[in-house]
Amino acid sequence: MRFKRVLVKLSGEALAGPEKAGLHGETLMAIASDIAAAANAGHELAIVVGGGNFFRGVQGLGKGLDRASADSIGMLGTVMNALALEHAIDAAGVPARAMSAVSMPALCESYARKRALDHMAHGKVVVIGGGTGNPYFTTDTGAALRAAELSCHALLKGTNVDGVYTADPKSDPDALRYDHLTHDEAITQNLKVMDTTAFALAREAGLTVVVFSVLDAGAIGSVLAGTGRATFVTP
Numbered sequence: 031m032r033f034k035r036v037l038v039k040l041s042g043e044a045l046a047g048p049e050k051a052g053l054h055g056e057t058l059m060a061i062a063s064d065i066a067a068a069a070n071a072g073h074e075l076a077i078v079v080g081g082g083n084f085f086r087g088v089q090g091l092g093k094g095l096d097r098a099s100a101d102s103i104g105m106l107g108t109v110m111n112a113l114a115l116e117h118a119i120d121a122a123g124v125p126a127r128a129m130s131a132v133s134m135p136a137l138c139e140s141y142a143r144k145r146a147l148d149h150m151a152h153g154k155v156v157v158i159g160g161g162t163g164n165p166y167f168t169t170d171t172g173a174a175l176r177a178a179e180l181s182c183h184a185l186l187k188g189t190n191v192d193g194v195y196t197a198d199p200k201s202d203p204d205a206l207r208y209d210h211l212t213h214d215e216a217i218t219q220n221l222k223v224m225d226t227t228a229f230a231l232a233r234e235a236g237l238t239v240v241v242f243s244v245l246d247a248g249a250i251g252s253v254l255a256g257t258g259r260a261t262f263v264t265p
């Protein structure tokens with residue numbers, strides 16, 4: 031099986047569905063069912079979830095917060111999403127375990143690499159909140175880090191565009207879509223679909239990054255089956 035063990039990055043906005051902020055129940059359940067189906071098809075899955083549907087650190091700067099404090103609030107938002115996703119995946123019939131990079135033992139397990147590997151080996155989907163656990167980072171970088179340390183075969187970046195373009199397709203109607211490119215090309219052309227730190231980490235780990243839209247129903251399953259629309263970023 032291609033990509034048996036995968037890390038799926040979900041942006042916070044993906045969970046907000048049409049609401050744009052907070053959590054949208056139907057969207058959450060649809061994504062959870064997609065993840066559960068991939069697990070039932072034999073994939074081992076870890077999910078890193080963003081928090082942009084609740085709070086982004088940069089938003090705090092406009093409110094007079096310092097960056098580290100604002101990022102702490104942002105990380106808490108990602109844990110809220112992880113708890114929601116854990117529940118939704120459980121409800122879709124596959125055991126899930128939320129783990130946070132920032133310890134909050136009353137709410138969920140603290141992230142530990144060996145424990146995450148153990149959960150995956152026992153058929154549980156691991157849902158990681160808290161990003162890297164440090165300010166000044168993003169959940170994209172957290173996703174590349176976890177994908178590398180959990181020896182994942184690919185990092186699937188689920189977002190709201192259907193791949194990587196020559197420029198941001200939301201602001202440039204003439205942007206062209208890539209089917210394939212290298213990490214070096216993504217970095218040197220400053221393609222902002224994922225931050226440079228995340229691409230650099232993925233390059234160092236020799237990790238394939240697959241960028242696809244989670245807005246399409248069943249997107250995770252079809253990307254894993256090799257039939258979905260996606261851009262492949264490879265060494």
Ligand SMILES: Nc1ncnc2c1ncn2[C@@H]1O[C@H](COP(=O)(O)OP(=O)(O)O)[C@@H](O)[C@H]1O
Pocket residue numbers: 041082170188189190191193194195196197198199200221222223224
């Ligand atoms: N070259 C590019 N190719 C594709 N998407 C891009 C590119 N440059 C910028 N983007 C933007 O990146 C976003 C995807 O990143 P994501 O991490 O999901 O969102 P955000 O950065 O808002 O949290 C898309 O909404 C898209 O508009």
Ligand SMILES: O=c1ccn([C@@H]2O[C@H](COP(=O)(O)OP(=O)(O)O)[C@@H](O)[C@H]2O)c(=O)[nH]1
Pocket residue numbers: 040041042043079080081082083085086087088100101102103104105106107108160161162163164165166167168169170172
């Ligand atoms: O390792 C990390 C990951 C995230 N964040 C904070 O959490 C917010 C939400 O994460 P992100 O913007 O990556 O979420 P997404 O865009 O994927 O929804 C960020 O803006 C940061 O403030 C952080 O401080 N360190």
